[in-house]
Each structure stands twice: as C-alpha cells, then as structure tokens.
Amino acid sequence: MTGSQQEDYERAGFGGQLAPGTSPALILVDPARAYVDRDCPLYAGVESAVEAMKSLLADARRAGIPVIITRVRLRADGSDGGVFFRKVPTLRAFTEGNPFGEFIDGLAPAADELTVTKQYPSAFFGTALAAFLTTNRIDTLLIGGLSTSGCVRATALDAMQHGFIPVVVEEAVGDRDPAIHAANLFDIKHKIGEVWPIGRVEGYLARTGERR
Template sequence: MTTPWQSYLSEQDRAVLARGKFGRRMGFGRRPAVVVIDAQKYMVGEAGRDADWPSSCGEAGRQAVAAIAEVVGTAQGAGVPCFFTLFEIARDGSDIGVYRRKRDLLDSEHWCLAGSEGAQLVPELQPAAGDVVFVKKKPSGFHGTPLLGYLVDRGIDTLIVTGGATSNCVRATVFDAASWNFRAIVPQEAVFDRIPISHAVSLFDMDRQFADVLPLAEVTAYLKGLKADAE
C-alpha cells in the first residue's frame, strides 16, 4: 500500500523506526465495531460551493464519504455494530469550552451549530437498526459520551475508525481507543482532513504507535469474512 506519509520520511527517520521496531501489525480481533467520526455536512461541504461551508474538507471529504459508506454497508451486512458521532455546538457557544480560545463561534447554518443543516449526518450514511448515533462535544468519540459502555456491553475488541478530520477527532478517538486497549484499525481511504500534511502525518503517527492503517479493501474483506463465517 502506498502511504501518504512516506515522502515526508528521511533515511534517518526510517532508521529510527527500524531501530525501535515501530509499526508492527496488531491485526483484527474477533468482535469489531465501526466508529464513524463526524461525517456531517459541515465537514464535507458541497461540490462547487465549498466557500459557503467554512469547515469543509472539500473533495477529500466527499471521496472519503464514499469509502465510509462502503465500510458501513459491509459492516451492517455482517451484523457488525456501527456508532456515528455528531459534533455539535450550542448556538450561543455555551458548551464550546476552551475551543473558543482557538476559533471563532461561526454564525452559519453550514457549520456545526446544533439544529443546523451543517450538523446533519451526510445522506450517504444511513444508520441501521441496532446502530447508535450520539452527539459529542470534544474531539474524542470517547470523551463525555456513552461509547465505552456500548463497546463493553457488546464485547467489542476491535474498532474500525473512519471519518474526519484525521488530525483532530479521528486521531483523538484512535488514541483513546488504544488507551482502553481496543485494537484500532483505520481504513486509509475512509478518513479525511482539510490539509494534506496534517492528514499524512497523523496517519503516520497512528500507524507507528496505536493503530493499523490499512487499505480499504483489506478492511472490507475482513468484514465480509465475518459474514461468511456466520453463515
């Protein structure tokens, strides 16, 4: 698999990785779940109108949504639970916290304000019966949410993490997943970011320490195998 971070590594970097034996594969477990991070309209914008969507990740986001839909559809067909997070901020900014020190509260129906069009899940993704959709207020899908309890209840050992943005909420969720000793799998084509270097370096950091960054085809093949085994 061609990875987006390879061009950023020097020979010295590669030597450090080899010496420390970083990046070993952890592999899939027996009980996976899919976590879709913030695949909302404000994140992917609208072709030809991204200037109207202040947090749009543009075409990279829209391409990733197609890959996410493939992961979700395959998982649902195999009886694998899917969890969808939605990042929402109160219209008066009362729950934005320290984030407001880094960014303005945007008065736009195309942003992540609660009840806005931008806060809606993209239409390409449809939760199935048994899937769970919940709101989060911080980067990680674990922080202040019921996600951990749902995973424990279902005996989950592997999280397939998709969505955006790679350098923000995906990364935070993957690191927390590792802290809770879940195997974290990131389908490379099913995550997205606004800035290519942020995307590439974040994938590298996750793959180096806390997750397996894998081709989409390998992840969907694993999910299809679960369905075949069940039959």
C-alpha cells in the same frame, strides 16, 4: 513520509503490529455536511473519503457488526464546547439547528445503530461509547471519518487507551491538507493502532460476516 523517517521510527521501536480480534464494530466519526459543503468554512475537499465511508458502511452492515456514527452538537452559544470552542470558533457550524452539522447524505445512522453525540474531538470523551463497546464484547474498532488529524486521531488514541484495537481505514478518512493527513496516518500507524487499506478491511469484514 520518507524512507529515512520510516527507518528511524523502526530503529526507535515504533510500529509493532496489533492483530484485530474477532468482534469488531465500525465507527464513523463526524460525517458532517460541514466538510463537503463549499459554503462552510470547514469545507475540506474530502469527497473521495466520503465515498469510501459509504462503501465501508455498507460492508459493515452486510457483515452484521455494530455501527456507531458520531456527531458534534453544541449549544447555540458554544458554552458546552468549553476551551475547544474558544480555540476553534468555526465550531459554530455544529451548533443546534445549523444545517452544516447534519449528516452527509448516505451516512446517517439507521434506526438500530448507535448515534454518539459529542462536544469534543474524541468519540470517547464525555460519552458512553466505551461502556457500549465493552457491554457488546467488542475488541476491535474500525474507524472512518473526518478529520484525520483531529477527531479521527483522538478517537483512535482513546480506543487504544481503553483497550480496543483501533484500525483506521486509510481511504475512509480525510483531512483538508494532504500532508497533514499523511503525517497523522503515519503517526497513528506507528504509535496508536493499525492503518489498513479498505480492501483489506473488506476481506476482514467478509470473514467476520461468515462467522456470524
């Protein structure tokens, strides 16, 4: 984004700061093979984001915070995907039994971590995620995953609307187009939550781990 766009948003009153709380959880949104397998139409060239997600996941586990990893699973005919499936037919990559829908190596949830199965962009829509976070007294949701303009943005928006502070980890999200990726991070930062570089998140998690 240009300096003039930044100034315009600030004049309009966008971009207030949200201070993360002391009880975070990590959510990795849809780390599916579809986005890194060149044989899949959804391949997005997001390998660098995947490596950052692996680092972020390791940091979260060391800090001892709850970890949630989402996946999309649809019936073979896509009927439970509704209008979304009709709008984006390549979602057939996430139908039951399709290997493109499996977790990327190194980003599968551990046995004691929560897997959220969804059919739509937001990790909150039609799932028990909000109840899980509330029950565990979570106040901050660290967000990595794929893709920035789709399921990551939708999840960040719903996190804010449910009262959780969303912190999108800049290097740990990715999209198929760099310009769209950057535009969505800009918009998330100014209207929805915080966008932090991974180094800042690492420091936050280290301090969180020390308190536990």
